[in-house]
Amino acid sequence: MPIKKLLLVKLLIPICIIFFALEGIYTTSIQAKETGQNNCKGYSNFASSGNTSGNISNYGYYVAHQNWIYYSNFDDKGKLYKMKTDGTGIQKVIDENAKFINVIGDWIYYISYDDENSCINKIKIDGSSRTSLIEYDRHIKFLNVYEDKIYYILSNNEADVKNYYYSINELKTDGTNVGEVFRFETCSSPQYFYLSGNYGYCLVNKYGGHSYNNAICRLSLDSSNKSTMLVSNAITFNVSEGWIYYGTFNEIRRIKVDGKEDKKITDGFPGGLPDGQWGDPPCLNVDGNWIYYKDWSTQIIYKLDVYGKNKTKLADCIADSINIAGDYLYCPEYQADSSGEFYKYIDIRKIKK
Numbered sequence: 302m303p304i305k306k307l308l309l310v311k312l313l314i315p316i317c318i319i320f321f322a323l324e325g326i327y328t329t330s331i332q333a334k335e336t337g338q339n340n341c342k343g344y345s346n347f348a349s350s351g352n353t354s355g356n357i358s359n360y361g362y363y364v365a366h367q368n369w370i371y372y373s374n375f376d377d378k379g380k381l382y383k384m385k386t387d388g389t390g391i392q393k394v395i396d397e398n399a400k401f402i403n404v405i406g407d408w409i410y411y412i413s414y415d416d417e418n419s420c421i422n423k424i425k426i427d428g429s430s431r432t433s434l435i436e437y438d439r440h441i442k443f444l445n446v447y448e449d450k451i452y453y454i455l456s457n458n459e460a461d462v463k464n465y466y467y468s469i470n471e472l473k474t475d476g477t478n479v480g481e482v483f484r485f486e487t488c489s490s491p492q493y494f495y496l497s498g499n500y501g502y503c504l505v506n507k508y509g510g511h512s513y514n515n516a517i518c519r520l521s522l523d524s525s526n527k528s529t530m531l532v533s534n535a536i537t538f539n540v541s542e543g544w545i546y547y548g549t550f551n552e553i554r555r556i557k558v559d560g561k562e563d564k565k566i567t568d569g570f571p572g573g574l575p576d577g578q579w580g581d582p583p584c585l586n587v588d589g590n591w592i593y594y595k596d597w598s599t600q601i602i603y604k605l606d607v608y609g610k611n612k613t614k615l616a617d618c619i620a621d622s623i624n625i626a627g628d629y630l631y632c633p634e635y636q637a638d639s640s641g642e643f644y645k646y647i648d649i650r651k652i653k654k
Contacts, residue, residue, distance in 0.1 A: 351403025351410060351446030354495040354540040355586035355593075356624050361401035361411075361444065363624035363631050369426070370626045371409055373399050375633055375649055381411060383426070386627040388651075394428045401444035401453075408474070410434075410446045412453075421451065421472065434476045443494040445501075449474045452482075452501065452522070454494050467491050469501060469522060482522045496522075497540045497558065504535055517547060519558065531560040537571065537583040544607070546587045553585070553594060555607065566609040572597025573621045574635055574644050586623045586630070591654070593623055593630060602630070602652065616652045619644070628654055 352364045362373040365386060371394070374382040379398035384391040399411035404426070413420045419441045424431040434451070439459055445452045451472040458464045466487045471479035485491050485505065492504040501520040505528075514533045521527040531545065532554075538547035546555045548571040556563040571585040571594040584595035587607070593615075595602045600619050605612040620632035630652040635644040 349448050350496070351405050352401075353586075353588070353625070354497070354538075355588060356626075357401060357443060357445060357495055358493045358537055358539055359584070359586060359622040359624050361403070361624075362622065362633075363626040364402050364404050365626040366404040366426075371402055371404055371426070372624075372626070372631070373402065375646060381409070381424075392428075394426075395424055395431060397422070397431075401442065403444060403446035405446050405448070405474070410444065410451060410474070412441060412444050414440075421453065423474065432476070434474075435472055435478060443492075445494065445496040446474070447496050450479075452494070452496055454491055454503075455481075463487070469494065469503075469520070471522070482524050483520050483528075484526060493537055495538075495540050500558070502538070502540050502545065502558070504538060517545060519560075529560065531558075532556055532563060537585050539585060539587040541587045541589075546585065546592060546607070548583055548585050548594070553592065566592065566607070567605060567612065569594065569603075570597040571595060574619060584620060584623045584632075586625050588625045588654070593625065593654070595620055595623065595632075602632070604654070615654075616650065618650050618652070620650065625654070630654060 352361055356364060364371050368386055369383050370386055371383045373379045380396055381394040381399035382391060383394050397413050399413055401412045403410040407426050408423050409426055410423045413422055418436055418438055420436045421434045423434060439456050441453050441455050443454050451474060452469055455468050455470050457466050457468055464487060467485045468481045469483040471482045488507060490506045494501060494503045501522050503518055503520060505516050505518045507514055515535050516530045516533045517535050517538050519529045519531055534549055535547040536549060538545050543558055544555045545558055550570050551568060553566045553569055553571060554564060555566055571583045573583060586593045590607050591604050592607060593604050600617060602615045602618050603612055604615055618632050619635050622633060624631045632650040633646055634648050634650040636647050637644055
């Protein structure tokens with residue numbers, strides 16, 4: 302769908318802040334030791350987590366599992382496909398759109414959207430046994446599958462402006478609905494949720510009047526509603542190997558998951574489409590010891606190590622997200638139309654890491 306281009310670039314920062322405050326239409330304790338994310342160089346073939354934090358924060362369009370990549374095919378209306386890691390053997394898994402794709406064992410978990418409903422579904426990797434686990438008449442996002450548990454952000458009381466709120470809900474992979482395990486305050490908007498160890502991590506925007514904080518918070522998902530603010534003024538983040546990597550409007554930084562050792566890594570704004578596009582997810586994805594991001598001002602994708610060294614240009618690419626699967630980055634690429642007023646999708650750009 303075309304994305305409207307804002308005419309005044311100088312309004313980028315306030316507009317992006319408004320977006321994060323308003324857009325956010327978008328679990329039982331986890332019995333696991335806090336060890337950070339098990340990141341395996343672009344693969345999600347470990348048993349516990351269904352996709353990487355970097356991919357989930359970029360809408361989970363791709364995930365690599367064993368020798369296959371499962372993905373949302375932009376050239377077929379976002380339908381669920383799979384291919385071998387060398388790019389051969391392309392097959393449609395099901396004629397249904399899929400986002401926030403997770404794979405655990407022999408099962409694929411994903412969110413499918415239509416004009417009115419959002420569904421969490423599962424299907425075997427061979428395309429059999431498709432099962433609808435839960436369906437809502439409102440939007441859900443940021444699906445995380447951890448062992449036999451599924452977590453996601455849900456909007457509630459949409460018709461009641463004063464009491465509208467978001468929650469994190471839990472669902473078992475067998476379809477058992479545990480329900481709400483964390484409730485965000487009214488007048489707050491959560492984004493970029495990811496589960497790591499015993500906690501959930503989320504970018505939370507509390508708003509009212511002109512107060513915004515864009516805070517990365519650590520959440521207890523045991524219905525106690527306990528949360529700890531780790532850092533403010535963030536626009537996106539990844540959780541990887543005990544660290545949170547996050548972007549601001551002018552830097553990429555990292556901080557430990559306990560809130561200690563906040564350090565600058567590099568200058569740069571890991572933003573989406575050019576000229577102040579409203580509604581783009583920032584482009585940041587951490588994979589192993591490498592950070593991949595797209596600089597908003599130049600529309601260039603770079604990589605550098607987690608210590609801020611060995612910065613390398615990978616590609617010029619007008620992308621709105623970066624997913625990593627195996628040895629490649631997969632980036633939906635856009636271009637301006639003849640009027641210069643809209644950006645529209647043209648192709649998936651495959652970039653060697």
